[in-house]
Amino acid sequence: MAEQTGGRNYLPLFIDLSGKKVVIFGGGSVGLRKASLFSEYAQTLVVSADFVPELRDLASSSSVELVSMDLMSAPDERIEEFVSDAFLVIPATNMVELNDRIEKFARVSGALVNRVDMADDVVIPSVIKRGGLTIGISTFGSSPAMSKYTRRKIETFITPxxxxxxxxxxxxxxxxxxxxxxxxxxxxxxxxxxxxxxxxxxxxxxxxxxxxxxxxxxxxxxxxxx
Incomplete structure (x- = not known):
């Protein structure tokens, strides 16, 4: 049975991201966490006025590309340009209004959206990889602590x-x-x-x-x- 959350009907899927583009708006700790995950699977672009040092380090050693831009003053055309060929867009700023704006343009372009401040098209699970075995864990935002607790429990017996x-x-x-x-x-x-x-x-x-x-x-x- 598919998971229903807030009127949404989620089905866990594994998607091939080869050759696809993921765009993350926001260079803080959340943007870092998302970029660390997606850089292993897809072309990853992070747009922000500032970036935490760890994100700069990640960009120097992986496929993450950083674009420095003040999103609050960015014209619509620039945001449209970033999301036009994206498979997944992640508004990860700390401003709801800005996330709303980014989401609007992402939907017009046909991209999937993962909001970090509310339920949206895509929920990113906590991932455990053991060679050819991949396990995704999610409480769909209901309890991040429970998701983390479950991951730790699983990792104790799902060994390398x-x-x-x-x-x-x-x-x-x-x-x-x-x-x-x-x-x-x-x-x-x-x-x-x-x-x-x-x-x-x-x-x-x-x-x-x-x-x-x-x-x-x-x-x-x-x-x-x-």
Missing amino acids: QYGDMIRLQDEVRNLLKTKVEDQKKRKAILWEILEDRSVWDALEISYEKGYNKAYDIVQEHISKKG
């Missing part, structure tokens, strides 16, 4: 080995396709590897040791078949 296990499962699955014809049998072997504590323990040492443990399980099944 989860990413290694995803890689291992993918490699072993491809191996099994060449050695085991029965799809149900392949699935059973993969589950056995997934639930084998010795494989997880070996992954804590190195990926190679984990893979070798999994390979031993595969070989055991193949030998039985023979």
Whole structure:
């Protein structure tokens, strides 16, 4: 069931941001947090009169581009220019009226909007990445503290080995396709590897040791078949 908040009907999605542009208005701590996240996925532009030092550091070492501009006195044409080809616009200033103005032009251009001061088109979750595993957490603004608490809880048991296990499962699955014809049998072997504590323990040492443990399980099944 989709999450409904304030009349909005949110569906969690994973979106490919390759080649897309994200524009953030505001160079404070909120703008920094948003830029730190989106710079890993998309072309990220931050427009503001001032920038916190950490944002300047980020721009010097990543794909973040900074544009210095007094947004309060900026003509409409300049704001329209910034949002015209944006996929997502984030009004992150500390002035509601200015955020309203930016949102208006973003909607005319067809961009999605993520307001930091109210619910809007897009809610940005707290993200946990473990290799090929991505988890998004959100309370849709109802309780940022609960979102942070939940993330900390999840991070205690979703260890980096989860990413290694995803890689291992993918490699072993491809191996099994060449050695085991029965799809149900392949699935059973993969589950056995997934639930084998010795494989997880070996992954804590190195990926190679984990893979070798999994390979031993595969070989055991193949030998039985023979």
